[in-house]
Amino acid sequence: MGAHITDSVLYRHLWGTDEVHALLDDEAKIQRWLDVLAALATAQAEVGLVPADAATAITEHADVGLLDLAEVAAETRACGHSTLGLIRCLRRVLPEHAREWVYYGATVQDLTDTWTSLVMRDVTDLVVTELARLESAAVALARRHRDTVMPGRTHGQPGLPITFGFKAAVWAAELRRHRSRLAEGRSRWEMVQLGGGLGTMEFWGERALPLLEAFARRLGLGVPDIPWITARDSVAEFAGVLALITATVGKIGQEIYQLQRPEIGEVSEPFTPGQVGSITMPHKRNPELSEHLVTLARLVRADAAVAVEGMVSEHERDGRAWKAEWAIVPEICLYTHAAVRLAVRLLEGLQVHADRMRANVDAASGYLQSERVMHALAAHVGKHAAHEAVYRAAMAGRERGIDLRTALLTDATDATVATYLSAEEIDRCLDPTAALGATGQLIDRVVGQ
Structure with a gap:
């Protein structure tokens, strides 16, 4: 090992x-x-x-x-x-x-920083490829489940009905923004380093700047306006963008980790026959992929913080800053590429249990549609008065263990709703497919139609 x-x-x-x-x-x-x-x-x-x-x-x-x-x-x-x-x-x-x-007039940082730029270039290429696959997988889920109704959750609790396509479209849009960040940042972190002892290029005299251009051209890297010996912002930016990418991947992993809990049961990770969840509990199917995405994302964020610390350096050379990058940049690159690739595997093989999603909506006994009832009532009594009336009915209904429809129509809880809305109007409000707002249109804006 x-x-x-x-x-x-x-x-x-x-x-x-x-x-x-x-x-x-x-x-x-x-x-x-x-x-x-x-x-x-x-x-x-x-x-x-x-x-x-x-x-x-x-x-x-x-x-x-x-x-x-x-x-x-x-x-x-x-x-x-x-x-x-x-x-x-x-x-x-x-x-x-x-x-x-050999090594004529150059310093260790000219060599190692230029190597770091080459690594950042090559790893960016690798991450871009996997990120495009991951976005495509999210888009495919969003398109396939555009109308698959499920509970939307806030603070870990059911809130309003959404569709699984909406959730996947949010992921896709976020991943797309990361692809833009990578494209925009490349010109800032794919640059040669060539400054000599202090960054002034004094050793090479009047041929210094032509040398800088020729050196960069031969390596396929950009030419900095000035050597960046103590300006570590480009490395920190690279680390930061990869931290953002893995944070999104970790968020997706966390979401799938939660949604596949048996008591929720709305999705399942891909499962390979022979995969073992526990050496003592043979029945277990552990969320190995989604769980590991969260772990990798945490490590990248921690390493990225060290990269940002490296921006605070002294004078014209400070080994404490850039030598720390020798440890963290390889880790960031390894963890990020592994995370994005695992996330592709997770989303491409994700099992979506649409029937369980709808069952969880129905199990909420109409309470997920309380906002729609409030909106209908607001036309008669105003928004805030409507909120208070529906709130009173909902809290009383939950205390009594009855569905929202019964609570709204029962005088003993609150007669305000029943005074202004008929049973037929309430039934229309409590239809979860009618409580999705602009969900479908928003998904279409992301996936394209």
Whole structure:
């Protein structure tokens, strides 16, 4: 088992995905660092800072397979510097004429921050793909259950009738906004870092800005207006957007977690034969997917808070800020991609029990339609007086254990409603399908018709 749960042979499938692991493991990270160094050398050759043959040699030898990672680790521990061990080992495999030109004028943060930008770019691509699938799944549920009546709940209690399509359309609209946030934020967090010792690019003289442009172009990243060594807002924004996405996914998970409780029974997670809920209670079917979405979302929010803390840094370089990102950015990426992918599985396989939804509406004995009765009565006595009258009848009816219709028509509770509304009018008000307001039209605005 790995020391970190994301590396566990037993559990890593729940805490990350193979695609994100492929970006973050040691070999992948070092290879990407070497790619950055090769791009830097090539860009420096382009602007006349590095001999062309040296840049070619650096590019040809920028291969993690040529390095002994145990030796790189030993050199790193020996020198106490984050990347000097790697540079020493790389120089040993380079031809002599190229050795002095590798990492020419750059710093550890130029390398590692640029790597972070590349990871954020690639993970954004992965999340965008899964998020589109998740939105489509929510839209499909909204369209399929546009008219599937169920209790709407406020403060955990039944309120008014809605449809399950309405609930799913709210999810879809929220997910769509997150896709917009990702698209809008990319230009701010997909930027190279190249500043040298203090961010002034002094080492490269008058060729500094052309070098910056060439370096960014070769990596397919944007060019910042100014190096962002202590400006960690872009990383914090990336973390924050992923925290928002997973919070929505967690909300969906929490909702499904609650709705599949047997006493509610309105939905069920997809179930795989052989799946075991309890080693002691054989009957159990636990809400594994929805429950885990809440867990992953909590962890991403916690890590995102650390990213925001990193914005408070000192002077022109502060390792306390950006080195914390080495721990949290990989976690955020792993947890988010895992969460969105699990949520796709959850919504695409969700079982919706429409008959139970309607039964739960009917079990409320008409009380879910109290607002519609109040509205009809308001035309005669005013809204606030109508609320008081229906309230008195409803509270008395619930105390006596009778349905709302009986309570409204019984003089012993409150005669105001019966004075102004006939039994036929009350019956029309108590039809749950007539108490949906603009539900269908609102769903159509999200799903498109």
